[in-house]
Amino acid sequence: MAPPRLVRSVLYVPGNNRRFLEKAASLDIDVAIIDLEDSVPQSEKQGARAIAREATDLLAAKGIDVFIRINALPTDLAVDDIRATVGSHLRGFVVPKIEGPEDVSRVEEILSPIEANRDSPGFEILPLIESAIAVVRAFEIARASPRIVALVFGAFDFTFDMRTNWSKEGTEYEFARQKLPIDARAAGVYAIDTVYPDLEDEEGLAKDSEVAKRLGYTGKTIIHPKQIAVVNSTFSPTKSELEWARRVIDAYEPALRQGKGAISLDGKLVDMVHYRRAQEILALDDLIAHR
């Protein structure tokens, strides 16, 4: 797995919208996904590529990790989406409607000759898991290439594929949403949660993000600046998590030196796994502090 990095707020920005792209550069986001797919109408597809390429440099200069969401592989747009937008400041590509490892290989085939002429590191791939077949094959997809750093869940296309409707309670996509972080973890990559579409419901977004965090997602895709603060804070260690982590470390390290691997703290068991969890919480806090 690549070195730890922050993937909390992952903002979609339509690739044909210069104003939004400029705005995105001023926002406190970890990742931007410049979209060439479903938020860009057919008539704007060509023009959006040049805009997206330019915006990549602007966003990357602000320390934001930039990905381009290309059109799906079966369209005649995907190859040129990649060729027209590769730049040295781009992290990689979000690939929608992926169906299996062979789709990942197809993207690698497109990337390899392009990379032969560059000296920057290879482009990363973020597969969008948004169909029944992709949910079933998510682990194989996540393992298909070392370029993959995260799986991204897409609940709208998934519920569409299932011939059902999206709801806030999420019964329709609950199983898929639970499966994805397990497949991702088993393959050693991050999982990024689906979009919450109700821009007016901040409490709903907070609850939805909390559920995702508990399922093992490290972040969430978002569509509007007003969703950033809630998502960044949910996917950062909370005050009580930090307090717990410091107390565990303070109590456990001396115990270890005295030859004890299990102790009780506030009447609860603390052993190696809690100690390691505490270290990870502090490491994430450190990553946020030094960003």
Ligand code: COA
């Ligand atoms: N990225 C960057 N900036 C954004 C943004 C985005 N996704 N969405 C809104 N903004 C900015 C606007 O530029 C505006 O800032 P400004 O006034 O300083 O220019 C501010 O946020 C308020 O925008 P608002 O008027 O509330 O947005 P809207 O009503 O025009 O648009 C959406 C609402 C949902 C259409 C829009 O947010 C959007 O297109 N989101 C992304 C959709 C997408 O990419 N979907 C594909 C994946 S699901």
Ligand code: MG
């Ligand atoms: Mg979609």
